[in-house]
Amino acid sequence: MSNLPVIGFLGLGHMGLPMAINLHRAGYKLKGFDVVPAAVQAATEAGIETVDSGADAAKGVDIVLTMFPSGQHVLDAYRSYLLDTAAPNTLFLECSTIDVAQAREAAELAVAAGHRSADAPVSGGVVGAEAGTLTFMLGAEAADLAEITAVLEHMGKRIVHCGGHGSGQAAKICNNMLLGISMIGAAEAFVLGERLGLEHQALYDVISTASGQCWSVTTNCPVPGPVPASPANRDYQPGFAAALMAKDLGLASSSLEHTDTDAQMGALAAALYRKFSDEGNAGTDFSGIINAVREGTL
Ligand code: NAD
Numbered sequence: 001m002s003n004l005p006v007i008g009f010l011g012l013g014h015m016g017l018p019m020a021i022n023l024h025r026a027g028y029k030l031k032g033f034d035v036v037p038a039a040v041q042a043a044t045e046a047g048i049e050t051v052d053s054g055a056d057a058a059k060g061v062d063i064v065l066t067m068f069p070s071g072q073h074v075l076d077a078y079r080s081y082l083l084d085t086a087a088p089n090t091l092f093l094e095c096s097t098i099d100v101a102q103a104r105e106a107a108e109l110a111v112a113a114g115h116r117s118a119d120a121p122v123s124g125g126v127v128g129a130e131a132g133t134l135t136f137m138l139g140a141e142a143a144d145l146a147e148i149t150a151v152l153e154h155m156g157k158r159i160v161h162c163g164g165h166g167s168g169q170a171a172k173i174c175n176n177m178l179l180g181i182s183m184i185g186a187a188e189a190f191v192l193g194e195r196l197g198l199e200h201q202a203l204y205d206v207i208s209t210a211s212g213q214c215w216s217v218t219t220n221c222p223v224p225g226p227v228p229a230s231p232a233n234r235d236y237q238p239g240f241a242a243a244l245m246a247k248d249l250g251l252a253s254s255s256l257e258h259t260d261t262d263a264q265m266g267a268l269a270a271a272l273y274r275k276f277s278d279e280g281n282a283g284t285d286f287s288g289i290i291n292a293v294r295e296g297t298l
Contacts, residue, residue: 004028005062005151008086010054010077011096012039015122016067017046018129019095019155024048026154033057058085063151065093071102078106083113091144092117093151095136099251100169101258103139107165116141118148119168122156123175125240133157137175139167170255177252179216180245180269180286186216187290190223194294200225222287231285239285246270246277272298 004027009020012034020032024047032043032050040050051057054077058064064086068074074094082092092110094103094117103119110117118140128134134156140148145161152159162171189212193203204226208218220239221227231239249270256263275298276289292298 002027002029005091005147006031006060007151008033008057008059008061008064009048009067010034010057010065010082011067011069011073012043013067013069014126015095015129017042018126019067019134020048021046022129022132022155023151028151028154031057031059031061053081055081055085058082058090061086061090063091063093065151066096068096068098070096071098071106074098074106075102075109078109083109083115086115088114090115091147093148094119095122097121097172097248097251098169100166100173100255103169104166107139116144117165118144119166120148120152121168121172123172124156125238129155135160137162137168137171139163139165139169141165169251173248173252173255176245176248177263177266177269180249180252180273181265182214183216183220183222183245183287184269184272184289184293186214187222187287187293190290191294216287220285220287222290231287232290236285236288236291238283239287241282242273242277242284242286242288243282245286246273246282249273 006029007023008031010033012020012032020030020043024030030048032048033054034040044050064082066074074096092115094106107117118138120136120138122134122136124134132155135158136152136156138159138161149159162168190203200223204221207213221230222232224232231237252266253270256266276292281288
C-alpha cells in the first residue's frame with residue numbers, strides 16, 4: 001500500500017490531463033473526472049482511474065485538485081458538491097487561472113466548510129505540463145507548504161510561495177500583465193525597426209543584450225529568425241494562445257478595478273489583446289499581435 005495521498009483530479013483538459021498523467025506516473029492514486037466524456041476517456045486510456053461524477057472525485061480522497069477554465073466553474077463546483085462531499089480537512093488545491101477575488105472567495109468557502117485551501121496557478125503551458133516543468137505560484141498557509149510541495153513537484157520544477165490565499169493568482173496576473181505589455185512593446189519596436197531599415201537580427205542582437213531585453217524578445221521573439229524556437233517561426237502557432245492572454249489580462253483588469261489601480265498600460269494591453277483575439281486570432285500565439293501592429297488594425 002502506498003502512503004501517498006489520494007487525489008481527486010477534476011478538469012482533464014489541455015493542462016489537466018498531462019498534469020494528471022505525471023502524478024499517475026509518480027505513483028499517486030487519482031480519481032479523475034471531467035464533464036466532457038472524451039476527456040475522461042483520454043485519462044482512462046492513459047491508465048488513470050476515473051469516476052462517474054464530480055462528487056465521486058471528492059469521496060475518500062486527501063486532496064481535491066481542480067484545473068478548470070474559470071473562477072465561476074470553480075465556485076459552482078465547490079458550492080454544488082465538492083465541499084459537501086469531501087471528508088473534513090481535505091486540502092483543496094486550485095490550479096486554474098482565476099480572478100483573485102474569486103480565489104479568495106473559494107478559499108473562504110473551503111475553510112468555512114472545515115477544509116484547507118491553496119491557490120496554485122501555473123505558467124509553462126501545455127509543453128511545461130507534459131514535461132513536468134511548470135512553475136507554480138502558490139497562495140497557501142505556511143503549515144500546508146510541505147504537503148503541497150510534495151505533490152506539485154511531480155508536475156513542476158519551480159514552486160514559489162507568494163503568500164496567503166489568493167497570492168498565487170495575484171502573482172500570476174501581475175506577471176502576465178507585464179508579459180502582455182512587453183510583447184506589444186517588442187512588436188512595436190520590431191515594426192518600427194523594419195520601417196527604419198533595420199534587419200530583424202541586428203535589432204535582436206542589440207535588444208537582447210541591452211536595456212530593452214525581456215522574455216518577449218529573447219524567448220518568444222515576435223519575428224522569425226533570431227530565436228528559432230519562437231512561435232513566429234511556425235506561423236505563430238501557440239505557444240501561448242492570444243485567447244489565453246486576453247483572458248489573463250481580463251483578470252488583471254478586474255483586479256485593477258477592485259484595487260482602484262490606475263495602470264494605463266495594463267488596461268490598454270487588455271483592450272488590444274481582447275480585440276486581437278476576438279478578430280479571428282484566438283488560437284494564434286500572442287506574439288502574432290505583431291502582424292496587427294504592422295497592418296495598423298489594432
Ligand atoms: P481546458 O478548457 O482545456 O480544460 C479545462 C477542463 O475543465 C475541460 O476539459 C472542461 O471540460 C473541464 N471542466 C469544466 N468544468 C468542470 C467540472 N465542473 N468538473 C470537471 N471538469 C470540468 O483548459 P486548459 O487549457 O487545460 O486550462 C485550464 C486552466 O489552466 C485555465 O484556467 C487556464 O487559464 C489555465 N492555464 C492554461 C494554460 C495553457 O497553456 N493552456 C497555461 C497556464 C494556465
